[in-house]
Amino acid sequence: MTDSPHLTEAAIALNRFGLGARGDESPPSDPKAWLLNQFDRYDPKPAALAQQPDSPAVAQELGAARQQVASGADQDAKLAARKMLRTEVRDAYRDAVDARVQSALTTQTPFVDRLVYFWSNHFAISTEKPQVAALAGAFETEAIRPHVLGRFEDMLLAVERHPAMQVFLDQVRSIGPDSRAAMRADARDPQHKRGLNENLGREIMELHTLGVRTGYTQSDVTEFARALTGWSIVGPKGAGGTPGTFIFRPALHEPGDRTIMGRRYTEPGEAQARAVLHDLASAPATANHVATKLARHFAGDNPSQALVARLAQAFQSSGGDLPTVYRALVASSEAWTSTPVKFKTPWDWTISTLRGLGVQEMPGIKAAPILTQLGQPVWRPGSPAGYDDIAASWAAPDALMRRVDLAQRIGARVGDRVDARTLGPKLTAGSLDPATALAVSRAESAQTALALLLVSPDFQRR
Incomplete structure (x- = not known):
């Protein structure tokens, strides 16, 4: 099979910009208009996600479960309560993943949903911590989806204030060394020093905004961490607000002005870190960092500097208006290269497989x-x-074998109900390589034909 089939613009729109063609839908007649028109039809909270618990509900459930652990009459009772807590967290995580997949399978705005997943990975959390696992779905629904067609600064603020990010990067443990709370704690127990946690400040600068090696120093990170002290979340007892929501705690905030990257911040309290975030969101380095990642996602692993520069200019000239950047991306010839430029991640491959097979509901399929x-x-x-x-990162031999194994299982399960010979041209919008079509047509069974299609270069690349 050849490695570089010639892609139609419809195939590029469906697979590179979207989440994969559906076998029961016709390709768009005007691919670029089809992409941009999705901005007006996007639903930030579709039915599959609307049924999931929000952050306050998750926080209350976790609080009740932890209270049950703490109130256990003996060690056996505590162990049983901890086991139940782990089960509840696991089930909440799996339900959220299933809801995400369900939304991806049924969305009518696959380009915008791909952008949601792009930003969710840009502002990555990781679910090793139980609280983060339980809150992960709510994080994407509450901090990413409402702002994917808005301003970068608004998304940035929503992300950094969200309980999932606060817990993931230990911001809830950060205390200003000279704050009122630290002084009181030191007076009670001089040997137990409470202190600053720099994780959130560092990752905001290095990953979320400026990028690596862009001129900031360790001193800037420390000063930003001091500005962020006091940013926290309401606990399960609801002191100060609704459990699982953002709260600013003045007693934890490090007093004084901050100097970060040459600018002095004199704002009091919560406003200090917000002012820093505003400047980071509008920094030229942030525009370049975001533009590079978007270009890499849509135009290839090594995007041209010309494309990056155009996207960065769109970002800066619009004040970080994301639809302006997306329109510049869609208008760029580099994103419409007629040969595949990206290898599908496991998420991409799974979703495009299920969409291609016409799956719209998930009963019996556990996606996680x-x-x-x-x-x-x-x-x-x-x-x-x-x-x-x-x-x-995704095309290693062992990773490919796992896809082959799953493709064979899918073929065995539904291959007798699917004609891969007619499905292939639909999923590639007329771009199926002749060698792939020949291999599929000569397969020894319908099940094998489907498996061959799903692991072909045509289907695994976009």
């Missing part, structure tokens, strides 16, 4: 274990940097 088997568990990259967006 499947994606874990394929090497990309949802919301669990293991690092604040998120999952890699280059082929080398």
Whole structure:
């Protein structure tokens, strides 16, 4: 089979910009208009996600479960309560993954949903911590989806204030060394020093905004962490607000002015970190960082500097208006290269497979274990940097064999109800390579034909 089939613009719109063609739908006659028209039809909270608990509900459930652990009459009771808590967290995570998949399968705005998943990975959390696992779905629904067609600064603020990010990067443990709370604690117990946690400040600068090696220093990170002190979340007892929502705690805030990247911030309290975030969101380095990642996601692992520069200019000239950047992307010839430029991640491949087979409901299909088997568990990259967006991270032989194994199981399950010979041209919008079509037509069975189609270069690349 050849490695570089010639893609039609419809195929590019459906697969590179979207989430994969559906076998029961016709390709768009005007691919670029089809992409841009989705901005007016996007639903930030579709039915599948609307049924999921929000952050306050999750916080209350976790609080009740932890209270049950604490109130256990003996060690056996405590162990049983802890086991129940782990089960509840696991089930909440799996339900959220299933809802995400359900939304991806039924969305009428697949380009915008791809952008949601892009930003969710840009502002990555990881679910090793039980609280984060339980809150991960709410994080994407509450902090990413409402702002994907808005301003970058608004999304940035929503992300950093969200309880999932606050817990993931230990901001809830950060205390200004000279804050009122620290002084009181030191007076009670001089040997137990409470202190600053720099995780959130560092990752905001390095990953969420400026990028690495862009001129900031360790001193800037420390000063930003001091500005962020007091940013926290309401606990399960609801002191100060609704459990699981953002709260600013003045007693934890480090007093005084901050100097970050040459600018002095004199704002009091919560406003200090917000002022820093405003400047970071509008910094030229942030525009370049965001533009590079978007270009890599849509135009190849090594995007041209010309494309990056155009996207960065769109970002800066619009004040971080994301639809302006997306329109510049859609208008760029580099994103419409007629040969495949990206290797599908396990998430991409799974969703495009299910969409291609016409799956719209998930009963009996547990998505979380499947994606874990394929090497990309949802919301669990293991690092604040998120999952890699280059082929080398996903095209290793063992990873490909896992796809082959799953494709064979899918073929065995539904292959006798699907004609891969007619499905192939539909899923590739007329771009199926003749060698792939020949291999599928000569397969020894319908099941094998479907498996061959799903692991072909045509289908695994976009």
